[in-house]
Amino acid sequence: MWETVSAAVIGTSHRDLNGVCQDRCAVLCTQQGDRQWLAMFVADGAGSAPMAEVGAELAVTAALSFVESLMGRVEFGLSDNLAVELVKDVRSSIYLEASRSGHSARDYACTFLGLLSSELGTLAFQVGDGGIVIDSGDSMFVAIKPMSGIYANMTHFVTEEDAIDHLVCEFFPNIAQRAAVFSDGIQRLAINMDSNTPHEPFFSSFFDVLATIKPEKRNQLQGALESFLDSDQVNERTDDDKALALAVLRV
């Protein structure tokens, strides 16, 4: 089973502006029969979209329900198709809410990143910026090349008409021993941008704690991650919202 923790914390610029954190994240450890599954999701609401935090929340919630229903299936493949199916569910959930409340889907604009892993392998997928780092036993790597729009400060959102065209998927044949999914607020700290490699010391400080945590201390993890994400040392480096989901496989 994986030891997990996740948290989303408002950035200093948003705190000053409107006090709303537009990042969301979730981790789920679940089972399909005897097989254990890890699911991790992060959505980063667009600063320019008025309902962005609702969009991010809907995205993560829809993804979790997708995984829960997936566990009822006898068989499914870890493929691009599965990621497309999941992202379509995320989109329907947002489009439904938009039409129900008289908004446009664009008002809910958010990025979306996901990871599914079991002994069958690991599927990573994302629309927009943010990052996914995986260690399947040999070394830590960035699962998907960072993406941006035509301009440096432009990204893609799961709410766009052609979101599926911007969905990038990667399949890895091994189970994720250690994994992290995070929004772009963390990207600058966690990735060596020149070489597109994970900055290992950053992740090690979290993975080491998760790998050795005692059961009675688990309830402290979330608070500890929130404190870290809201610490001066993080806020000095980024004023953006930041979401970070982490998992370490323990045998």
Next chain:
Amino acid sequence: MSESEDFDQIRFACNDFAMNAEPRCPCLLLLDVSGSMNGKPIDELNAGLDQFRDELAGDSLAMRRVEVGIVTFGPIETVTPFTAAAAFSAPHLQARGDTPMGAAILQGLEMLEARKAEYKANGVPFYRPWVFLITDGAPTDEWKRAADKIREGEDGKKFAFFAVGVEGARMDILQELSVREPLKLYGLRFRELFQWLSASMKSVSQSALGTEVKLTSPAGWASV
């Protein structure tokens, strides 16, 4: 909550290396603070260091990438262990003592090697370090070993060593110490020197790792 319970709290803590994935650009200053530097020269050197700090502070990339270390001689003292430019405050140096330049170079280069080992251990890439020696005299100790180390380091591209002679410096000895041509400071133009140094550090810190940066001419403050 008792102190021991508090100590047991789960914390996610990151050191500076874990928090900053930027490649580092170390700059080691070996500064002569012997008695002969007393008065105007040491004042101007201090003003130069202040300027150095301010110029680095004005460049956000340099702030994240440049690290400064300072060893003074005589006597030999590590005034500033390698420190991120963001946390660097210029020391106020006082002139006294003799000129144990040879031993100071060796100590500085050891400090540099130790820092490089830390970069490696923490997975932080780094640029070729710069070592900058400034003196107004001649070594009062044995300096041949230091010269060998400098030659070795330059040959192995382990660092770039620059020697600057202030009025009164034994340029002939600097010539033997340094593989690169030593520079002769005009008067007490320490501020111009440090302006040039910070501009050079900025160029290096903006360059791709492993590429040679073309240096601007030091003509504003020194002659070769």
